[in-house]
Amino acid sequence: MTQSINLVARVIGVVAILSIAMAGLSAKPKPKAAKPVAVATLAGNAVRGKALYQSCTGCHSIDENEVGPKHRGVVGRHSAIIPGYAYSPALKQSGIVWTPAMIDRWLTNPQKLVPGAKMFFSVSNPQSRADIIAYLAEQK
Numbered sequence: 001m002t003q004s005i006n007l008v009a010r011v012i013g014v015v016a017i018l019s020i021a022m023a024g025l026s027a028k029p030k031p032k033a034a035k036p037v038a039v040a041t042l043a044g045n046a047v048r049g050k051a052l053y054q055s056c057t058g059c060h061s062i063d064e065n066e067v068g069p070k071h072r073g074v075v076g077r078h079s080a081i082i083p084g085y086a087y088s089p090a091l092k093q094s095g096i097v098w099t100p101a102m103i104d105r106w107l108t109n110p111q112k113l114v115p116g117a118k119m120f121f122s123v124s125n126p127q128s129r130a131d132i133i134a135y136l137a138e139q140k
């Protein structure tokens with residue numbers, strides 16, 4: 001009797017191990033991580049963006065130059081052209097036009113996009129960047 005219980009226990013054990021192994025084998029390969037280019041095409045939510053823009057207001061405002069240049073009309077505008085704001089030479093020479101994709105790269109890592117730029121702030125969350133850009137696009 002004890003022996004047959006042992007046998008059943010063993011069979012159950014083997015079946016369990018086999019099914020775990022099979023599950024591992026049949027697991028589908030994970031989808032590849034989205035490439036950074038795809039990130040810029042995330043749909044932004046301007047309402048959320050307005051709230052997130054509060055993280056920019058330590059240095060920026062929509063209508064006044066402060067630590068950073070004013071933002072009204074920035075989406076689609078050439079970089080470093082706001083009169084009365086002292087841009088870094090690096091940004092002045094960058095030739096960048098602030099398309100949504102460019103702002104996305106800027107907010108990801110300003111110094112990587114424009115070495116020598118003097119904005120020391122970044123937004124790591126892709127959806128947050130898209131939301132902020134959607135908000136800025138409304139500030140025409």
Ligand code: HEC
Binds near residue numbers: 068081082
């Ligand atoms: C710690 C201060 C600081 C914060 C916070 C900050 N910025 Fe800036 N930003 C700057 C400075 C300084 C510049 C000018 C950079 C230069 O001249 O190299 C700048 C430049 C820019 C420009 C280029 C504007 C132009 O006229 O070419 C954009 C766009 C921008 N910031 C967006 C943002 C957004 C959006 C946020 C919030 C998510 C933000 N910044 C947060 C300091 C800041």
